[in-house]
Amino acid sequence: MDGNKILKKRDEILKEDKWKLHEIYENEELWEEDFISFKKESLKLKDFQGKLQDKEEILKYLEFNEEISRKGEKVYVYAHMKSDEDTQNQENQGRMNKVDSFMAEFGSYNAFFTPELLELKEEFIEDLINNDKRFKIYDFLLKDILKEKKHILTKDMEELLALVSDCLDAPSSVHNMLTNADMTFEEIVDEDGDKVELTEGNYSSFIRSKDRRVRAEAFKKLFKEYKKLENTLATTLTASVKNFNFSAKIRHYDEPLKASLEPNEILVSVYEKAIETINKNISSLHRYVKIKKNLLKLDEMHMYDLYVPVIEVEKEKVEFEEGVKIANEGLKPLGKEYLQIFNEGIKSGWVDIYQNKGKKGGAYSWGGYDTMPYVLLNYNYELNDISTLVHEMGHSIHSYYSRKTQPYYYAGYTLFCAEVASTTNEALLIHYLIDKETDKKKKSFLINQELEQIRTTVFRQLMFAEFELYTHNALNEGKSLTAADYNKKWHDLNKTYFGDDMVIDEEIDIEWSRIPHFYSDFYVYQYATGYAAASAFANSILKGNEESVEKYIAFLKMGGSKYPIDILKIAGVDMTTSKPLEATINRFNELLDMLEKL
Known part of the structure; x- marks a missing residue:
């Protein structure tokens, strides 16, 4: 072995x-x-x-x-x-x-x-x-x-x-225990014909399986278990939303959304405009579904076909040292100082690199004002792990700059800005990988990767944001929401977002109950706005404008010394307009054009 x-x-x-x-x-x-x-x-x-x-x-x-x-x-x-x-x-x-x-x-x-x-x-x-x-x-x-x-x-x-x-x-703790500890799933037959117990952990690999039978079976058996608990999960979500609305009300906010946005001086129009902009441009996502359906040579595109790559390439084993070299090439446009901090961080013990028994899964950047900005990784020698590395180091270098430049009270940065630095790094890396790739098959694979990033981080998260606004407003107005109400809203949103070329399977109606982020009220839209801001920074930096890098580093140094909209505006990105999000959708369309031409 x-x-x-x-x-x-x-x-x-x-x-x-x-x-x-x-x-x-x-x-x-x-x-x-x-x-x-x-x-x-x-x-x-x-x-x-x-x-x-x-x-x-x-x-x-x-x-x-x-x-x-x-x-x-x-x-x-x-x-x-x-x-x-x-x-x-x-x-x-x-x-x-x-x-x-x-x-x-x-x-x-x-x-x-x-x-x-x-x-x-x-x-x-x-x-x-x-x-x-x-x-x-x-x-x-x-x-x-x-x-x-x-x-x-x-x-x-x-x-x-x-x-x-x-x-x-x-409610969040109950949802966590129900879905991660108490809920069990049936066995499925994998690609090799072996019976395997389905879990939340292995579902993500099954839903990407080349074997359509495997992904369909995993999809149906996963959501079947959520469906059994739909009334309990609906009650849990309702309780969580009501708790937030209660806090908003006793703090004298006109509406729940304002309670989330106003403390950071973010206008309600920023949230609403993001949803409005994505709906105006929803035809781009419909086009993606159609192209994917054709590339996969499917008569019908189902929800369980959404995550399978349009093209398969042989997995290459990338040693960590090689991954660091690739990361350096991708992040080169950020300049010598940034790369020096990046490499010094890796050498001086910021990063916990490999998996071990009992180690927490996933990846994160953390630390305190008086510590290194640490990174937990579970490096698995895959190309995607390099993306994870630059993402988390993006957070850590943001923290490094803000802690070095700002006093303690302003060294932390808001959620609205938090994902910008990490996603800018990812955007620069994927641009580099796509531009340098000469193999047609590998290039298609990378293009699809970036399309999936935008689909899941922008389109999907704003669909989540639209659902959240519906739940909070309905309950705030005194309406009673049942599992059937949640299911219907979720079904209708999927229909709107994915269009006529997608079969909206009934199993997907219960997907809302699986999403833990709904217990962190009005959180998810910031993934989309963060990605849009990051795309704006990356595009400007890739044009080779020295001033763009200076403005970006200035953004990293500002920490939480001003309100997030002001910090981004000073650095040249105005999130009160729809331009950054529209630019991201333009990139999505550009990638679709590239995919069709290959």
């Missing part, structure tokens, strides 16, 4: 292939000391309650809150990343559970700050910002709090909400 197919234990992975978490804490005893001290010292936050009429106390609070939050961030990310590198290690699990159970309590310790600050006269706050140099650094933070004045509750109410936040997340 190939050695790469035998999953190694954590201690069998080479030291140089693991992330350097010992840079945060050399050993677990030091973590324990910091955790105990964090719990003890964080109680001092309560001492500031009732004293914020004095500007010296406000300053002391802001400085101490930063100090204790940075310590808390370190113990939190270390415990979670240690758990993720080996989830079977009970000591790791214990540390993570300890810190998790305390964090909700920690959130309640400073719940008084914003309500108490808002009891002060606005002139007092403005005087601090304008006439005391020590407060200049807190300018954006304090003005942002003032802006939210009508949505902030009393100290007691804010503390209560902080304490019950865990309970309000219960």
Whole structure:
């Protein structure tokens, strides 16, 4: 058996292939000391309650809150990343559970700050910002709090909400346990004629199978189990949406969508315009379905045919070192400094590269203000893993720049900007791979890959966004939504988005119940807007304009020091218009033209 197919234990992975978490804490005893001290010292936050009429106390609070939050961030990310590198290690699990159970309590310790600050006269706050140099650094933070004045509750109410936040997340936890732990699926017969138990984990490979019988069987048997629980799953989703709408209402927002967008100064029109733009250009997706149907030589295109590649190429084994070289070529337009940070990050232990027994699946970028921007990978020697590497390193280099340039309070960036840096890297890589490829078959494969990226990240996520808006608005208006209502809406949306060349199988009606992102309200549209912004950056950078790279790096350095729309606008991308999304759809059409000509 190939050695790469035998999953190694954590201690069998080479030291140089693991992330350097010992840079945060050399050993677990030091973590324990910091955790105990964090719990003890964080109680001092309560001492500031009732004293914020004095500007010296406000300053002391802001400085101490930063100090204790940075310590808390370190113990939190270390415990979670240690758990993720080996989830079977009970000591790791214990540390993570300890810190998790305390964090909700920690959130309640400073719940008084914003309500108490808002009891002060606005002139007092403005005087601090304008006439005391020590407060200049807190300018954006304090003005942002003032802006939210009508949505902030009393100290007691804010503390209560902080304490019950865990309970309000219960629908998400229930959905997670139902779909990942309790739900089991029937066996299917795979391509080799063997009986295999269907799971959420292996479904993604079956739905891409060249054997149509396999993908149809996997599709029908997966959604059959969701259908059995449709009433429970409908109730769970309704409860989650109602919890969000409840929070929006008690915070005095006119509508649920505003509760999500207004804190970051994102206009409702940005969300609505994105849905409107995609619907105006939906014929591009219909064209894709038609081309795919023809290329697959199908009489009927079914929902289970959607994910199969239009062309198969032999898998090439790409060693990690080779993957890094390819990534360097793809990211070359970003300039020497960017590539230097990228390569130094890999050499200095940002990345946990390979799979091991018990390691958390998937990939992410994480870390804290005082740590490296770490990357968890599960590198599997495939071309797609290079895309994952540049995606996560895009997040990490964004964090690197923002933490280096911004003070603690502004080093984090909003979700609206979060996917831009990662997707810009992916866009540059796929452009490079398509442009350099001379083999007709491989070029078609790569073109299809980018088409699928746009279909799943832009078209699909905005279909999700349209569904979300429907559920929140209907329940906010006092309507009662049943599984049948959800099913019908989902069916109708699929019909609109995929057009007449797609058979909308009845099994797809229940797909809404499978999507965990619906428990993170109004989150998914940001994948689409993020992709559109990233495409705008990538297109500008690929034109070889030096100013474009400078503006892009300036965007990475801004962190959360301004509102996301303003940050992007300064860097040359105006998300209040439909232009970035239209440009992405133009790229989609361009790729379709290329595919038809090959």
